[in-house]
Amino acid sequence: MTLKLNPEAKAIYRSIREEIKKRLVLPGSSSFLDMFEPTSDREEILRRQIYFRENPPKIRPELQDYLSMVRPIKFRRDYLHDRVLIVEESELEKAEGLGLCEVSTTLEDSEDYPLVLSTVGYGIDIELTPSQIAPELYIIPLWENRETLDALAKIGELIGEDSVASEILRELKELEEVMKRQRLLDSLEELVAEKERELNERISEKLEKFSLTLSGKELLDFLGELKAGNYEAIFRHFGEVEGEILDLINEAENQLSESLGITVELFSREELYPVTVPPERVEMLREELERELKVELYLKSREVLERIMPLLPRLKEELGRVHELDFLLAVRNFAEGFSFPELWEGGMAFVNGRHIFIENPQPVSYVVGKRPEGFDAFGVENVGDERVVILTGANSGGKTSLLELMTQIAVLAHMGLPVPAERAWVEPLDELFFFRRKRSAYGAGAFETALRSFVRALKGSGRKLILIDEFEAITEPGAAVKIIGELLKIAHEKGFYVVIVSHLGEDLRKELPFARVDGIEARGLDERLNLIVDRQPVFGKLGRSTPELIVESLARKKHGKEREIFERVLRAFRREHG
Numbered sequence: 060m061t062l063k064l065n066p067e068a069k070a071i072y073r074s075i076r077e078e079i080k081k082r083l084v085l086p087g088s089s090s091f092l093d094m095f096e097p098t099s100d101r102e103e104i105l106r107r108q109i110y111f112r113e114n115p116p117k118i119r120p121e122l123q124d125y126l127s128m129v130r131p132i133k134f135r136r137d138y139l140h141d142r143v144l145i146v147e148e149s150e151l152e153k154a155e156g157l158g159l160c161e162v163s164t165t166l167e168d169s170e171d172y173p174l175v176l177s178t179v180g181y182g183i184d185i186e187l188t189p190s191q192i193a194p195e196l197y198i199i200p201l202w203e204n205r206e207t208l209d210a211l212a213k214i215g216e217l218i219g220e221d222s223v224a225s226e227i228l229r230e231l232k233e234l235e236e237v238m239k240r241q242r243l244l245d246s247l248e249e250l251v252a253e254k255e256r257e258l259n260e261r262i263s264e265k266l267e268k269f270s271l272t273l274s275g276k277e278l279l280d281f282l283g284e285l286k287a288g289n290y291e292a293i294f295r296h297f298g299e300v301e302g303e304i305l306d307l308i309n310e311a312e313n314q315l316s317e318s319l320g321i322t323v324e325l326f327s328r329e330e331l332y333p334v335t336v337p338p339e340r341v342e343m344l345r346e347e348l349e350r351e352l353k354v355e356l357y358l359k360s361r362e363v364l365e366r367i368m369p370l371l372p373r374l375k376e377e378l379g380r381v382h383e384l385d386f387l388l389a390v391r392n393f394a395e396g397f398s399f400p401e402l403w404e405g406g407m408a409f410v411n412g413r414h415i416f417i418e419n420p421q422p423v424s425y426v427v428g429k430r431p432e433g434f435d436a437f438g439v440e441n442v443g444d445e446r447v448v449i450l451t452g453a454n455s456g457g458k459t460s461l462l463e464l465m466t467q468i469a470v471l472a473h474m475g476l477p478v479p480a481e482r483a484w485v486e487p488l489d490e491l492f493f494f495r496r497k498r499s500a501y502g503a504g505a506f507e508t509a510l511r512s513f514v515r516a517l518k519g520s521g522r523k524l525i526l527i528d529e530f531e532a533i534t535e536p537g538a539a540v541k542i543i544g545e546l547l548k549i550a551h552e553k554g555f556y557v558v559i560v561s562h563l564g565e566d567l568r569k570e571l572p573f574a575r576v577d578g579i580e581a582r583g584l585d586e587r588l589n590l591i592v593d594r595q596p597v598f599g600k601l602g603r604s605t606p607e608l609i610v611e612s613l614a615r616k617k618h619g620k621e622r623e624i625f626e627r628v629l630r631a632f633r634r635e636h637g
């Protein structure tokens with residue numbers, strides 16, 4: 060039983076959804092909004108009210124920062140080209156069906172693969188499950204989304220519900236070592252080039268020192284040895300330097316070996332200065348390292364996954380729950396200061412309602428239908444239980460805005476959400492109509508269209524609230540009184556609730572004794588001589604339109620001859636009021 064909305068009421072519903080939506084921080088969360096479409100079902104509204112009463116207050120605003128860090132974690136089935144799975148003939152079909160990697164019944168060609176898995180005792184022993192064949196498909200997405208897991212853990216802390224994410228993160232720590240080496244592998248060329256540069260620098264320093272020492276007394280000794288033909292001593296001398304250089308090379312290689320976790324022999328020993336690394340050796344090193352890391356990552360992933368696997372269903376739940384939290388937080392932000400309407404029978408009323416899209420609005424109280432006990436506003440003594448109300452008054456007084464506010468409150472109430480008012484009473488409706496004034500539309504076409512939709516709203520039965528903004532603007536005043544008068548009688552007979560904005564209050568009042576006529580009036584002029592409007596309609600009182608105040612404003616703004624004329628007109632008003 061969804062509440063029926065006409066197109067303009069629907070537009071307001073949409074703008075409310077947009078307001079909530081723009082407060083969401085995660086893309087997937089807006090689907091929650093679909094669960095709260097306006098409904099006519101009293102019980103359903105009450106259930107939603109309970110949900111919105113209980114949940115949003117639990118949610119702390121700090122959550123937002125963590126919510127925005129959450130990304131979906133997607134586990135994708137993928138075909139891995141780095142492994143071959145060797146199985147028995149009987150398992151072949153099942154294994155191939157998994158579609159995770161190459162499957163074979165023989166060892167043939169298996170040396171082409173860094174990873175050889177098997178159910179029949181070759182290579183690494185496994186069972187025929189995705190988590191054993193390709194544990195990386197689970198582990199890598201988790202590893203890459205550690206930030207999301209971190210955020211989930213923090214969110215868990217904030218809402219007082221332990222998150223499995225902390226446990227998963229703890230387990231993932233086991234992978235740190237192999238991942239670190241993986242990163243080194245990715246930057247192997249730079250790493251080697253850097254070592255090479257560093258090494259050559261140190262060797263050149265050494266050679267420089269050597270040449271310096273040689274330039275002193277040693278040089279004379281050296282020449283002496285040369286003269287005496289004592290070559291052995293000379294070679295010893297050079298040999299010492301050579302040994303020192305080799306030490307430096309070994310040292311550099313050991314450092315690389317240590318950080319890569321693999322024995323490294325890179326630098327050529329033929330040419331000692333500058334030392335160079337043959338590119339094919341880097342390639343070989345890369346291949347070897349790749350193979351080793353593949354195996355290691357596989358084994359570690361499998362081991363860690365065994366412990367993480369049982370936690371994944373809860374992780375999924377928590378990721379879904381994050382969207383609900385996001386939604387609840389958005390609702391909480393949106394509905395700050397709102398209150399839950401009472402569901403009752405007799406129309407709609409609210410105290411100090413605040414238009415959602417007007418900044419700093421003047422709060423307005425209003426009622427159509429039965430006046431609830433507790434409805435407290437200036438002039439209530441003039442309010443009966445009128446179901447048909449004619450709203451009159453000053454230009455730009457806020458009449459349209461009041462109809463919009465009523466639509467907003469009605470829509471929110473039927474969504475089960477709190478409404479922007481201090482107190483509110485809303486009867487669950489079957490249909491809500493809002494007809495805007497058609498400003499630019501003149502002529503028979505516009506009149507016909509407007510008349511048709513008004514009549515469509517009046518046909519049938521049920522609980523209806525019909526809000527109409529200035530219908531007469533598109534036809535002559537005389538005809539308008541007849542048409543509106545008759546249509547409002549029908550509405551009254553059918554028990555519909557109607558608020559209609561009209562400048563024909565005086566005439567309509569005579570036609571429709573059952574209707575209430577309210578007025579929005581100007582209070583006076585401000586210091587800049589602009590009209591001050593009191594947005595609060597006065598109940599049961601026709602709103603004077605504002606020509607007098609406009610004349611006064613002009614009389615005070617103008618000078619000279621013009622001013623004299625305005626003052627004279629103003630005096631005419633004053634005489635009339637006498």
Ligand SMILES: Nc1ncnc2c1ncn2[C@@H]1O[C@H](COP(=O)(O)OP(=O)(O)OP(=O)(O)O)[C@@H](O)[C@H]1O
Pocket residue numbers: 414417419420421422423453454455456457458459460461594
């Ligand atoms: N409660 C309010 N508090 C503050 N500003 C308001 C309020 N209601 C309306 N306004 C502002 O007053 C201006 C006129 O409002 P609105 O268009 O609703 O008046 P109106 O009576 O329908 O005018 P018109 O006679 O031209 O149809 C708008 O700019 C609106 O934002």
